[in-house]
Amino acid sequence: MVFITSCRLGFIGSVSFPDSERLPKFWYDTASSHIQRSLLYENSVKTARNIILFIGDGKRSGQCTFLCGSLQPGDGHQALCDPQTYCTDSQVADSSCAATAFLCGVKSNKFTVGLSANATYNLCNSTVGNEVHSLLSWAKDAGKSVGFVTTTRVQHATPAPLYAHCPNRYWYSDASIPADQRKPGCLDIAYQLVHNIRDIEVIMGGGRQHMSPQGTPDIEYPNENRYQDQLDKVDPERTDYLMGLFEPGDLAYELERNSSTDPSIVEMVDKAVHILRKNTQGFFLFVEGGKIDQGHHSGRAKLALYEAMLLDNAIERALELTDASETLTVVSADHSHTLSLGGYTDRGNPIFGFAPQVSDVDGMPYTSLLYANGPGFRVVNGQRSNPQNHSHKDYTPQAAVPLVEETHAGEDVPVYAQGPWSHLFKGTNEDVFIAHAMAYAACIAYKDNTENRDPKALKRKKRRIRDYETVEIRKAQTNDGAIHMPTKVQNMKAVNSKVL
Ligand SMILES: [Zn+2]
Secondary structure, three states: OHHHHHHHHOOOOOOOOOHHHHOHHHHHHHHHHHHHHHHHHHOOOOOOOEEEEEEEOOOOOOHHHHHHOOOOOOOOOOEEEEEEOOEOOEOOOOHHHHHHHHHHOOOOOOOOEOEOOOOOOOOHHHOOOOEOOOHHHHHHHOOOEEEEEEEEEOOOOOOHHHOOOEOOOOOOOHHHOOHHHHOOOOOOHHHHHHHOOOOOOEEEEEOHHHHOOOOOOOOOOOOOOOHHHHHHHOOHHHOOOEEEEOOOOOOOOHHHOOOOOOOOHHHHHHHHHHHHOOOOOOEEEEEEEOHHHHHHHOOOHHHHHHHHHHHHHHHHHHHHHOOOOOEEEEEEEOOEEOEEEOOOOOOOOOOOOEOOOOOOOOOOOOEOEEEEEEOOOOEEOOEEOOOOOOOOOOOOOOEEEEOOOOOEEOOOOOEEEEOOOHHHOOEEEEOOHHHHHHHHHHOOOOOHHHOOOOHHHHHHHHHHHHHHHHHHHHHHHOEOOEOOOOOOOOOHHHHHOEEO
16 A cells, blocks of 8 residues: 555655656546546445454544655555544543544543443443443454454553443553442453453453452563564464463553564554454454554654554555455544644655754744644743754654643544445544444444345344343342443453463
8 A cells, every 4th residue: 555655755754756746647647546446446335344443543644644745545445534533521532432432333421431421431330221332342243253453451441442331441450440439330441351242352462460460470571572472473373362461551662662572563463364364254353553642642753653654564464464355444543643744844854853944933943743732842041942852762842832741632533444335434524433334334233324234134133232231231230239231251262262
């Protein structure tokens, strides 16, 4: 895909542009070929056997532009739309309500996981009856293999709505639930990862610390160089279930990663696709580049943008391993950040470098990347500071407003799609549209969006869901007044098979 490979070119820092771009014919031909590809995809209405969703956490619309100088529409028949990312109670989304939207197809309140807006943040007894289910559970019910990969802990806000329903995104383990909220019976996110959805085939990321009793010594750090080695040795042909937790918490930034102990997101996606694609009924894979967001929060643009680049590499790897005629691949973000690219820089100007002109107000240079807020705000002797050492990996571009952590931004984010039904992704939509469109493409949802295509299947599905929920809610209410989340058969195959 051109847009992926061109992202990598941004680091080369060429000072000129291709000669072909001097001729109008280049632009006419480029536009014409994009039109032809769009026409091809209008006719691609075959059911998508596989669906893959890549989310760059906090990957703003210009992120690829920052790296490559121009965001090229790819040669992979991409469609593009701009979903709006607000949550029911918030103009600017946090990762949990955003993820609930694009994974479960329902807008919700900030800091809540896998619940409708009827549930209240931090209030355990507001959860029962307000659970919403994700693409992962819909795909599992349809007989597909399912899995997810993240560079954060697997209990983090973005992957959590895949399998959990929780009124507080930070209730990773029971130790983090306040006693008064534990009493009504709310279950932590790690518990729900194991119990809520039957046999998730692939779970990879960080988060070991939340899977064992408090105070348990971590098994990696007395025994270095263990986990990467283990992942390398996993034979996907002989492995049906894989849980790989490579750090106690979130994984390391790519620029700080020890490649002998921790896999990259590309390696995790490679292994995940190899395992999942064995199912003849297809698969659903969710992939989150979660450290993009954390890099931005710390104001360190270089760390964040390298994370975005690795996510692009992971997308490329997944596309290589799948057949575009039967796999819908969607790439988007949950929300944006306040980073901007300004200063009339030339093509090929180093992306982490200065704008070509000094300020015409204070006569000082400035970097072309700037945050609207965050830790990059600095004043020295009554003036903004003179930016130096800006190529260092930890350099924080200047920010207009001082904050300990840079914030999310509320603008629309882009969606790219390739494969069957990718032409659905057009125009400006709510972010909930992503879940519904992907389910429609794979014909798996129990929502109304399959009704026109297979009414009998929808009826069966609705009955099954209703029966299931009735039983579970009754169970929950008869347990000494305690309220429990719905539980299914334990996900013990994953836990007992290959635990890395
Ligand atoms: Zn964030």
